[in-house]
Amino acid sequence: MSNEILPVATPTQVRAHARHLLLRRHPRALLGALALHALAAAAGLVAPRLLGDLVEGVRRGDVEIDAVALAITGFLIAQGVLVRYAYDASARVGERILAELREEFVERVLALPLSRVERAGTGDLVSRTSRDVDALSETVRRAVPDILVSSVMIVLTLGALVLTGPLVALPCLVGVPLLWGAMRWYLRRAAPGYLREMAAWGALTGGLAETVHGARTVEALGLAERRLRRCDRDIARSYRAERYTLRLRTVIFPVVDIAFALPIVATLLIGGLLHIHGMASLAQVTAATLYVHQVIGPVDLVLTRLDELQLGGAALARLLGVGNVPRDRSPGDARPAGERLAARDVHYAYRDGRDVLHGVDLDLRPGERLAVVGPSGAGKSTLGRLLAGVDEPRVGTVTVGEGAGAVRLVDLPLDELRGRVALVTQDHHVFHGTVRDNLLLARPATDEEAEAALRAVDWDGPGLDTVVGSGGEPLSPAQAQQLALARLILADPHTLVLDEATSLLDPRAARRLERSLAAVLDGRAVVAIAHRLHTAHDADRVAVVENGRVIELGTHDELIAAGGSYAALWSSWHGDKQPSP
Structure with missing residues (x-):
């Protein structure tokens, strides 16, 4: 199944957000910066006019060169400041x-439904958080200020040119049709081209990340050639996308250079003819030529930065697009009455038309320990995610509460949900920081409470002040699992869903930890999805899941006596031995 690319914001959304950032959040700062640039541009416009007067004065022989030079120097210094x-x-x-923008993007990412993140894969999201953010940073730091500044300079310079003489100003328009046509051609193609380029880069990043992350699996199953072919296809797609945008630049930049040369030549030729026929003074022709030459720099900078602006606009569209992901829940104000967790006629599908759960009904009594067992691929983990409120059933409901006070999990605010039901899997991330920092992600707690939670999981790792995670002291997979369980104890939800939460520990350590957890979590409802059947033996009830259905439900002794699927699993796993006390 191919990964789903996260959505991209529309051009209208991008423009509206850009206007909101510039004009509504920081209007004073923006106007202040533009005013300074306008004053700088105005100071720079004086020199060409003075030089034109100097040329005219030299022709007449009545000019004070020292005074003009001093004035030009003064205005140039003022412009520099x-x-x-x-x-x-x-x-x-x-x-x-x-x-x-960065803070908003982080908020959007953290608000993404977990199910959608998993379907999208890591490549698209990683490329947005890295390459797209970098591209947008360059645009905000360079392209946007330069375009604003250059636009002010262009407007003022053209105004000065018209004031110098309307007739000598007309030749500068000769390059406009060529520039207009070239930019229309370019802008229609640039934004879609850069979006394709970024999407291709995201696919390449995702493929490489999957290969590295699953290197052992790739080696064990002999998938190296297949992964290499996938990488080659991704590189080829990225190459084609980047080559397309490069071709756009190789067309537009030479055309722009030609369009820049035409106004200067036209101003000199036509201005000379106007002067010969007495329709323009030498000072006007000189000043107009200098103004035309002076305006080329800002125009060139605007067109150059437009390319970066297209790249930045595409990056902003991808960053804003994360917020277009539909929410998977509709939190309301309802609060459940009671702690009973129940699933009614639950169906779920990862692909349309292919349910992996079929009409599951399950009641979890408050304080009960329920073990969920079954063969691999039966739907156990999917059921656990639904019971934890991570995913919403396609059909049916998962509720918490008693009777009329029951509320769907997807209708609870996320903070309320996580305070009631928590999920712990075998995959754990250790954040960079101290052991204490990693624990207190659950809730604020004293050192005594944190140490008590670590003791409850038989913690054998470093102390609270030790820095762990990336760049810190490494933790073994088993220690990372213990840390996650200790964090769960601090979170103190009334219902826990443990999906192979002790699978990375050796059997003896796992058995000891489960007994310690049983004492600490006494009185809380626990759904334990397990492949080690001693977990089922210790549970109050056992649910056997096969082919997306709960086919057996009862105590360990009842299911053994029934001689069904659970009895066969127990026999094959445990033989005739009785579980150790």
């Missing part, structure tokens, strides 16, 4: 906006 503070103001606004 204003530019320095203008760029500082722009950088401050840009960094503020970038920080807000």
Whole structure:
């Protein structure tokens, strides 16, 4: 099954969000930066006019060169000072906006439904959090300020050019049709091209991550050639996507260079003709030529940064698109009355038309320990996820509460849900930080409470102040599992779903830990999905799942006496031996 790419925001959403960031959140800072840039641009416009007057004065022989040179120097110094503070103001606004975009993206990612994240795979999300964020950072830091600044300079320079003389200003328009046509051609293709490029990079990243993460499985099953072919296909797709955007740039940039040369040549030629016929002074022609030459720099910068803006816009669309993922729950204000967990006629499918659970009915009594057993692929873990409220059934309901006070798990606010039902699997992430930091993710607690939780899981790792995780002291898979269970004890939910939560411990240690947990978690309902049947022997009831259905439900002794599937599992797993006390 191929991974589902997370959605991408529409151009309308991107533009609206950009306007909101610039005009509504930071209007004063933005206007202040633009005002400084306008003053800097105005100071830079004085020199061409003075030079034009200087040329005219030299022709007439009545010019004071020292005074003109001093004035030009003064305005250039003023422009340099204003530019320095203008760029500082722009950088401050840009960094503020970038920080807000990053925080919003993290909030959107953390709000994603877990089921959708798993279907999308790691590649798309990792590429958005890394490459797309980097691309957007470059756009916010460079492209946006440069475009704003250059736009101000273009407007003021063209205004000065028109004031110099409307007739000598007209030749600068000769390059506009060529630029207009070229940019329309480019912009229609650039944004979709960059989106394809980023999606291809996400697929490549995901394939490489899967191969590295499952390296042992790849080696054990002889899948190296298949993974290499997958990697080659992903690289080829990424190459084609990047080559397409490169071709766009190789077309647009030469056209832009030609369009820049035409206005200067036209202004000199036509301005010269106007001067010959007495329709423009030499000062006007000189100033107009200098203004045209001066405006080329900002126009060139705008067009160059437009390419980065397209890349940044595509990155922003992908980052905002994470927020377009439909929510898998509709939290309301209802609060359940009671702690009974129940599943009614539950169906679930990972693919349309292919249910993996078929009409499951299950009641979990408060304080009961229920073991869920069955062959691999029977649907045990899927059932556990539904009972923990991670996924919503396709058909049927999973509720918590008694009678009329029962509430669907998907209707509970997430904080309320996690305070009532918690899921622990065999896959655990150790965050960078101290052991204490990792424990207190569950809830604030004193050192005494944290140490008591560690003792309850027979913790044999480092102390609370030891830094673990990436760059810290490594923890074994078993220790990571113990840490997750200790965190669960601190969270203190009334119902726990343990999906092979002790599978990484050796059987003897797992048995000891389960007994310790049983004492600590006394009075809480526990759903234990297990492959070690001593867990089922110790449970109050056992549910046997096969082919997505609960085919047997009862105590260990009742199911053994019934001689059905559970009895066969027990016999094959345990033989004629009785479980050790």
